[in-house]
Amino acid sequence: MIGRVAAYLAAMAAGCGIGIGTALGMAGLLPGSSTLDFGDVDVAGWHSDFAIGSEAADPYTRLRVARHGLLALAKSEAVYFTRSLDDDGAPLRETCRYRIGGGAMPAAWWSVTLYNSDSMLPDNTDNAMSIDAEWAGPGRWAATIQPRRPELIAPTRPAVVNGWISSRNAGTFDLTLRLYAPDAAVLSDPQSVLDPPTVQRVDCEE
Amino acid sequence: MRRWFGPLAVLLVCAAGGHSLTLWLGPAVIMDRAMEALAQRGVALHAFTTPQRITPQTQSVVRSSPDLFYALCRYDLHDPGMTLAVRIAAWPDYQSLSFFDARTDNFATIRAVSKTAAVRLLPPGSAPEEGAIVSPTAKGVILIRRLAPSGEQFDAAVAASADDRCQIAP
Numbered sequence: 284m285i286g287r288v289a290a291y292l293a294a295m296a297a298g299c300g301i302g303i304g305t306a307l308g309m310a311g312l313l314p315g316s317s318t319l320d321f322g323d324v325d326v327a328g329w330h331s332d333f334a335i336g337s338e339a340a341d342p343y344t345r346l347r348v349a350r351h352g353l354l355a356l357a358k359s360e361a362v363y364f365t366r367s368l369d370d371d372g373a374p375l376r377e378t379c380r381y382r383i384g385g386g387a388m389p390a391a392w393w394s395v396t397l398y399n400s401d402s403m404l405p406d407n408t409d410n411a412m413s414i415d416a417e418w419a420g421p422g423r424w425a426a427t428i429q430p431r432r433p434e435l436i437a438p439t440r441p442a443v444v445n446g447w448i449s450s451r452n453a454g455t456f457d458l459t460l461r462l463y464a465p466d467a468a469v470l471s472d473p474q475s476v477l478d479p480p481t482v483q484r485v486d487c488e489e
Numbered sequence: 490m491r492r493w494f495g496p497l498a499v500l501l502v503c504a505a506g507g508h509s510l511t512l513w514l515g516p517a518v519i520m521d522r523a524m525e526a527l528a529q530r531g532v533a534l535h536a537f538t539t540p541q542r543i544t545p546q547t548q549s550v551v552r553s554s555p556d557l558f559y560a561l562c563r564y565d566l567h568d569p570g571m572t573l574a575v576r577i578a579a580w581p582d583y584q585s586l587s588f589f590d591a592r593t594d595n596f597a598t599i600r601a602v603s604k605t606a607a608v609r610l611l612p613p614g615s616a617p618e619e620g621a622i623v624s625p626t627a628k629g630v631i632l633i634r635r636l637a638p639s640g641e642q643f644d645a646a647v648a649a650s651a652d653d654r655c656q657i658a659p
Contacts (some may be wrong), residue, residue, distance in 0.1 A: 294496035294503070300512065302505060302508035302509075303511045349516035353520070353523055354595075356595055360598045391583055392582075395531070396555065402551040408544075
């Protein structure tokens with residue numbers, strides 16, 4: 284009799300564990316899962332789920348966003364694209380140097396921000412957490428992602444000062460592209476109207 | 490063999506139940522904890538709290554943008570007679586007033602570039618009214634975002650926030 288009760292208790296515990304574990308796993312919340320780098324919209328390696336922030340989000344998206352994107356706006360106000368891989372498909376990491384570049388984007392304002400694997404700004408005091416439309420201006424732009432401030436050795440100040448996003452203390456990280464007040468076409472046909480930034484790996488320290 | 494049918498059935502039922510409950514309750518639990526954390530960090534109930542500029546040292550919500558001014562107001566409209574008067578002051582650049590319920594849904598957003606906007610928030614189940622939004626849940630968070638990428642712009646956004654309002658209406 285005791286053995287029978289123990290079998291039922293063990294089945295209950297195992298069942299609950301499996302149920303909770305599979306829910307967290309399918310929502311991408313188990314350790315090692317990428318944060319918000321998911322979704323059915325893929326534009327040149329940047330991923331988004333336009334249901335973020337809305338009641339239309341499926342329960343897995345809702346749980347994932349609650350953990351990694353709490354208080355995100357619905358798509359009519361802002362869309363969020365995330366990528367955790369460089370242009371060659373390798374994970375973004377602090378020990379590498381990257382070149383990120385692009386142009387104007389179809390929104391009232393945009394920014395690219397670096398977050399660590401806990402979806403937080405990395406713990407440093409470099410004051411180089413993001414780049415944005417105001418800094419980039421209307422034309423082409425380029426910036427460096429690396430853990431140390433880029434050295435500028437030139438006899439005169441260059442006409443265009445490249446930007447810098449610090450990856451110091453970021454470990455393995457991702458980038459979030461925010462498009463505020465996006466053009467309607469971004470929502471209807473993002474692949475055609477959005478030319479998101481490229482992220483090229485320059486070199487790595489081993 | 491048949492002696493294992495019962496425990497196996499219990500395992501499957503518990504797995505399905507645990508899976509569904511995690512998905513159903515997870516967002517609300519995370520939101521509840523976030524609201525508790527915000528309260529502990531001084532975010533007021535029924536008032537906008539003037540924020541610190543977002544840095545790695547001051548961040549309290551995942552994926553906060555360092556380029557934005559955020560002002561938060563927690564609300565609790567459990568009393569059916571309560572309404573909340575909300576106003577966003579004018580700001581020359583992008584700004585929005587967004588409403589999030591206890592299940593993390595962004596159920597309303599008002600964009601108010603270069604102008605003020607005001608709205609009343611009503612408890613769940615209220616009849617729709619002109620100039621009012623009905624909250625799907627009694628508790629939630631209201632968030633003002635203002636574009637303020639520099640320290641000077643952030644200071645100006647703080648000054649503008651003196652005219653923001655989030656208070657129980659008579």
